[in-house]
Amino acid sequence: MPARQNRHAQPFASSLRPTSDDILQDPALLRRLLRTKDRMDAASHESWPVKRLAEVSSVSEAHFARSFKRAFGVPPHRYLLTRRIEQATTLLRDTELSVTDIAFATGWESLGTFGRIFRDITGRSPGAMRIDARTDVRQLDRVPACVLKAAQRPDLTIAVLEKRRRVAKDRFPPSTEEVS
The missing domain is CATH 1.10.10 (Arc Repressor Mutant, subunit A)
Structure with missing residues (x-):
């Protein structure tokens, strides 16, 4: 005996809607x-x-x-930040441009914003990154540029603001005193 079809099942056409994978x-x-x-x-x-x-x-x-x-x-904005930071890191390592010139050349409208976000993402200021990159350059001479770039790619799987919140949370333990 054939199985009875459920009247409340989805119609065939609606089951063909594209999913996110499609x-x-x-x-x-x-x-x-x-x-x-x-x-x-x-x-x-x-x-x-x-x-x-x-x-x-x-x-x-x-x-x-x-x-x-x-x-x-990653969202488009984070992808763009990654590219800008990669480019800034390369310019800090390979050129004599000032940090200000690098900030504007890589698309930042403010030196302060560039410095803050660069530090949030890399953990170092642009000046410190330049010093570190130049001291390591002799050791990295024989590493292909594409491999070096991939290895130095900033991790932006979480938003910069969320990263900043997490760091601040670790620095400032919550107060146990009541304030009135």
């Missing part, structure tokens, strides 16, 4: 996301608001932000 399998969307990522890489010193990135990808802002994070593991 969306990432869309080759056209992946190509557009890669094209956008390449444009960010080539001009990381420029301002890249989500609206501009979405226009390059030819999708809505919300869809772009979700898809970019799913495809690359």
